[in-house]
Amino acid sequence: MGSDVIIFVIYLLVLLCIGLYFSKKASKSPDSYLLGDRKxxxxxxxxxxxxxxxxxxxxxxxxxxxxxxxxxxxxxxxxxxxxxxxxxxxxxxxxxxxxxxxxxxxxxxxxxxxxxxxxxxxxxxxxxxxxxxxxxxxxxxxxxxxxxxx
Structure with missing residues (x-):
């Protein structure tokens, strides 16, 4: 497996971790998701x-x-x-x-x-x-x- 593939997999894992972290903090209402709580x-x-x-x-x-x-x-x-x-x-x-x-x-x-x-x-x-x-x-x-x- 080349170094490019390893870097890409690490990048995807970091993105997944960021997404999981912020999905726990986010409100579950459509306003919150689509409009950022209108903020x-x-x-x-x-x-x-x-x-x-x-x-x-x-x-x-x-x-x-x-x-x-x-x-x-x-x-x-x-x-x-x-x-x-x-x-x-x-x-x-x-x-x-x-x-x-x-x-x-x-x-x-x-x-x-x-x-x-x-x-x-x-x-x-x-x-x-x-x-x-x-x-x-x-x-x-x-x-x-x-x-x-x-």
């Missing part, structure tokens, strides 16, 4: 949102576009960051307060409770599933292209 601050929320919105384009396509066509391509990155800032500043506080009042744990559940319609949940779930599938597929393509060029 996650705005900075962590913003970082989390931006890190999930970053895609293969921002890491592969954006730099390639800038290399080919010049500095104007930086507008894509500014738009991505600016859109997140505007989104959080305009919608963030109000949506957080309303989701707490309504007891919603996800954006789709928020819309369902806000508009008191089960149809909103069904349509929202279908839309989210289709677009998340397309988004993940695009990330796999970007990763494949990156690995292929390596």
């Amino acid at each position: 996650v601050g705005p900075a962590v929320t913003a970082l989390s949102m931006q890190s999930t919105s970053m895609s293969g384009f921002m890491f592969l396509g954006g730099p390639a576009l800038a290399f080919q066509q010049g500095w104007y391509a930086i507008m894509y990155a500014i738009g991505d960051a600016g859109g997140g800032i505007i989104n959080l500043s305009v919608l963030g506080k109000r949506m957080r307060r309303m989701s707490e009042i309504l007891g919603a744990l996800s954006p789709i559940e928020y819309l369902e409770k806000r508009y008191e319609s089960a149809a909103v949940r069904v349509v929202g779930s279908i839309i989210a599933t289709v677009f998340l599938f397309a988004y993940v597929f695009a990330q796999f393509l970007a990763a494949g292209k990156a690995l292929e060029s390596w």
Whole structure:
């Protein structure tokens, strides 16, 4: 067994121990698990949102576009960051307060409770599933292209 395999197994065991330790400390309610007891601050929320919105384009396509066509391509990155800032500043506080009042744990559940319609949940779930599938597929393509060029 090579040293890489031993290091990887040790890494997995450390992760397992950390997970077990914190699972004993964690509350078992859905709010606690999904929303961190609603104690996650705005900075962590913003970082989390931006890190999930970053895609293969921002890491592969954006730099390639800038290399080919010049500095104007930086507008894509500014738009991505600016859109997140505007989104959080305009919608963030109000949506957080309303989701707490309504007891919603996800954006789709928020819309369902806000508009008191089960149809909103069904349509929202279908839309989210289709677009998340397309988004993940695009990330796999970007990763494949990156690995292929390596």
